[in-house]
Amino acid sequence: MKKIINDPKTVVAESLRGLAAAHADVLRVEDDPAIVVRADAPLAGKVAVISGGGSGHEPLHGGFVGQGMLAAAVPGAVFTSPTPDAVEAAVKATAGDAGALLIVKNYTGDVLNFETAAELAAAEGLDVRSVVIDDDVAVKDSTYTAGRRGVGGTVLLEKIAGAAAERGDALDAVEALARKVIGQVRSIGVALTAPTVPHAGEPSFDLADDEIEFGIGIHGEPGIERTAVMTADELVARMVEAVVTDLPFAEGDKVLLFTNSMGGTPLVELYLAHGIAERLLAERGIVVERRLVGPYITSLEMQGMSLTLLKLDDELTELWDAPVNTPALRWGV
C-alpha cells in the first residue's frame, strides 16, 4: 500500500484539518467527535440537512457542506459509519427550532447509528427526522439482503433537500421532498479495480486483470456479477438498461443524468462514458435536462463509475438549479 498518510489511525482527523484550512469561508470542523459544519451554523429558522457515513467517499459528505446543501456532515472512520454521539453533535451544532433531517445511506451500520442518534436527539426535544436512501438497483431488495444500498442518488438528494431547506421549507416539506427524490432516483455502479483501506493495507477485494465487478456499491461491495471486461459501449448500455428498466424511466421523462467516477477512473474515460449514456437515453426518448459529471461519491482510489438517473419535475429542477456554495459543488454564488 502506498498512500500519502502518516498513520492509518489519524487519516480522517488529519484530512479534516486540511478541509477546514482550505474552506474556512464555507465550513468549520469541530473535534471529538469530529463533525463538519457550515461556517454560519447554527441555522436560525432553517431546517438543518445532515448526512454522514464512513470516510473514503470524498467529496461526499464533507465536500457538500455549505450554503444550499448540507448543514453538517458526520465523517466516520474510513468505510465505517460514524457513531451516534457524533451524529447527535452535528444535530446540536446546526439545528434550531426548524429541526433537522438526517440523510442516511442504507447500510446496516449507518442505519443503526443514525437511528440511535435520532432517538438521542429526540429525547432532548429536538425535531429530528431521517430518511434512508436506497437507490442502488444492483441489490435485490428482498429478505435475503440488507436491502438496496444508498449510492450516487445521495449526492442529488443532498443538493435538493439542501436547496429546499435553504429557501425556508419546513421540516415536513423537506422530508416529503426527500422521500420523493428517493422514490424516483436509481443508480448502478461498476468497479474495475479495488480500493485499499488505509488500516487494512491491501486491496479490499481481488479482481483479475480481465474482470470487472458489475453492480458494486461505494465500498466496492459486489452486486450483480463478476464478468469479463467489455467495451465502454457494452458496459454503459448494460448500466443504462439496468437503471432505466428499474424505476422504470419512460419515453418523454425528463431526467438528471449523473455520471460519477468512483475515484480512480480519469475524466477522459468518464466523459467518454457520459457521452454514450446521453446517446442511449436519447435513443430511448428520455430527455436529459440536467447533468453532473465527475468524482462526487467515490471509493478511495477505486477505478470504476456509476450512473444515476433522477426523474425531474419543475420543482426538482428549480431546486437543483438553486445556488449552492460548497467545496465540491458550486454555482450561482
Next chain:
Amino acid sequence: MKKIINDPKTVVAESLRGLAAAHADVLRVEDDPAIVVRADAPLAGKVAVISGGGSGHEPLHGGFVGQGMLAAAVPGAVFTSPTPDAVEAAVKATAGDAGALLIVKNYTGDVLNFETAAELAAAEGLDVRSVVIDDDVAVKDSTYTAGRRGVGGTVLLEKIAGAAAERGDALDAVEALARKVIGQVRSIGVALTAPTVPHAGEPSFDLADDEIEFGIGIHGEPGIERTAVMTADELVARMVEAVVTDLPFAEGDKVLLFTNSMGGTPLVELYLAHGIAERLLAERGIVVERRLVGPYITSLEMQGMSLTLLKLDDELTELWDAPVNTPALRWGV
C-alpha cells in the same frame, strides 16, 4: 489494462463528445481538427486566451473553457501535443481583433507545435502571442535538459489570464500579466504509481511497492529522484522546501496554495497533505490567502500529487477571485 473505452484510437474524440453533451451551456466541440471552444465564441473585443496539449490531464484544458478562463482548448492525442493546424483552428474560431494569447506548457512537442501555429496564424494577419510556462522546480533549467516543465502553475495562469481577458485587458496587458504569473509561480510533483496510456496498454513506468518518484511531471516523467516511501509529513515537507526555496518565497509573502491530485490520489489523502502544507507555510511566515485543492491537472489514473505556490499581489488576487464559469472551475456565476 482495464479502462472504460472502446478503442484507444478514438478515446479523445469520444470523450470530447461527452464533454460537449455535458456542458453545452458553456462550450462546444468542433471536429477535425478537434477543438473545444466557448459557446459564445468568437469573442468580439476580447483577447482569446487559448491553451492545449496532450489529453489525459483532464480537466486541463477542456474543463477550463468558459467565461473568465479559456476561450479555447486544443486537445492532442493522449500525452501527445496537438498539431499546429488544430491550434490554428482554435485561434480562428475564437480570436477577433483583440488577438489571442497562447499558453504553452514547456514540453518540446508543445513548444514546436504551438510555435508553428503562431507563425501560421500571424501569416494570416492575426495578432497571436505565446507564453511558455515552466514552473516545475524538479527540473534543472540547464542546457542539459529540455528545460523546466509546465505543470500545476498552468491552471492558475489560465484562470488569471482568462480573467484579465474577460475584463477587457488588451493583448499587451494580458501577455505581460501572464509573464508575471510565470515569473512567480513554482511547483513540484510526486508519483506513487504510474499512469497507463490507452494505446500503450501498460503502465508508463515501473515503480516498486515501496518506491515513489519525487519530482515528476504530468506524464510521470521523472525529476529529482526515485526514493523510498515516506510519511505524508516528510513528503510534504520536502515538497514545500523544494518550492519555497526555489523562487524563493519569503516570510510575509502572500500566496495562493494549490494542492493538486494527479488523478488517482483520493481527496481524503489530498486534504491531509494540504493541511500539512498549510501548517508548514504558516511556520515559515508565508501567508496563504487563497487555495485550490483537487484534481485539476492530472496524469490519467496516476496516484500522486503536486504543490504549486503563486505569489499574490492585489491585482492577481482580484483576477483569481473574478467570476469564472467552466466545467471544472466555477464561482461568482
Next chain:
Amino acid sequence: MACTAETLAAALRAAAAVIAGHRAELIELDRAIGDADHGENMDRGFTAIVSALDTAIPETPAAVVKLAATTLISKVGGAAGPLYGTAFLRASGKLGDAAEVDGPLLVEALRAALEGVQARGKAVGGDATMVDALIPAVSAAEEASGSGIAAILSAAADAADKGAESTVDLVPRKGRASYLGERAKGHMDPGARSTALLLRAFAEAAK
C-alpha cells in the same frame, strides 16, 4: 473466582488484548465478504474501553458493563458498534446493583445480550451474523447454568466457536456480506468470529 467489578474489568482488558491480537484476522475475514474494517473497529472500541478503565473502574459489575457499552457505541461505529453496544447495554441492565455476579445472573445477562442484538439488527439464526455465534453460546450457557462462572463461559465459548464455524457454509442475509449472496459461502462471518473470541477471552479470564 468471584465475578466482581474488578474481575469484570480485568476480563475486559483481557478481551481487548485478544481483539488486538486478532485485529488483522478480523480485517481479513471482513475483507473477504465485507469492507475490511471489522478488526479495526473492534480494536478501536476495546482500546477505548481499556483507556476508560484506566481512568477509573466503576463500582458495580453493571456499571462496568455499561461503561463498556457506551464506549463501544461511541467509538466503534459501523454495524458492530451499535450491535455490541446494545448487547452490553442490555446485559448491564440485567445485572442490577449486584456487587457480584453468580452463574444464573450471568446466564440471564447473556440471554439479554442476544435479545438486544436481535432487537437492533433483526437477524435470526442462519443469517450468517454474530447471532449465529450468540444463539448456541446462550443455549450452552443455560445448560451449564448450575456450574460456576468459568464453566458457563467455557461452555458458551465452545458453542460460539462452533457457531462461528457454521457461518462458513451459510449464505449471509444481513449486513454487507448479504450483497455477495452465494459468493460469500466458504467464508466465516467476522462478527461471529469476534463474538467467539470475546467469549473465549472472558472464559479464560474467569479461570
Next chain:
Amino acid sequence: MACTAETLAAALRAAAAVIAGHRAELIELDRAIGDADHGENMDRGFTAIVSALDTAIPETPAAVVKLAATTLISKVGGAAGPLYGTAFLRASGKLGDAAEVDGPLLVEALRAALEGVQARGKAVGGDATMVDALIPAVSAAEEASGSGIAAILSAAADAADKGAESTVDLVPRKGRASYLGERAKGHMDPGARSTALLLRAFAEAAK
C-alpha cells in the same frame, strides 16, 4: 531503380508498413525514457500518409515529399511531428521540380532534412535524439553519393542503425528523455530508432 513520384510513393507506403510493424517496439522504447507514444504517433502519421496517397499521388517527387511533410505536421503532434514534418518539408524544397531524383539530389535532400531537424529542435550530435541517427546517415550518404539511389540509402540506413545504437550509452539532453539524466543510459532513443527504420524501409524499397 528510378526515383520518381510513383516510386517515392511506394517507398512511403513501405515505410508505413515498417512503422506499423514496429509500433509496439517504438512505444516500448518511449515508455522506458519518455511518455510511451512515439510508436502511436508515427503510426498515426504514416497511416495518414498512405490514406493521402490512396486519394491521389502528386505529380513530382517534391510534391510527394511535401504531402508527406504536411500530413506528418497535421497528424503526428508531439515532438516528432514538427521535427519529421520539417525534415520532409526541407527535403521537398531541395527537390525542386525534378521529375526524377538522382543520387546527388537525394543526398542534398537528406542534408536539408537534417538541417531542418536541427533548426527546429536545436539538438546537436550526442544529445541522444533522432539527430544522432541522422548525422551519420547523411555523412554516409554523402560518401556514397556517386553510387546509385539504393546504395546511398543502404549506406545511410547502416549508418543510422549504428547512430541509433550509439544513443544507448548517451545521456539525453533534449526532449522528454532529458528529464531522466543519467537514468536514461542503457536505453535507445525512440526517435533515433524510427529514423533508422525509415531509412532502412526507403533503402529496401529502392532495391
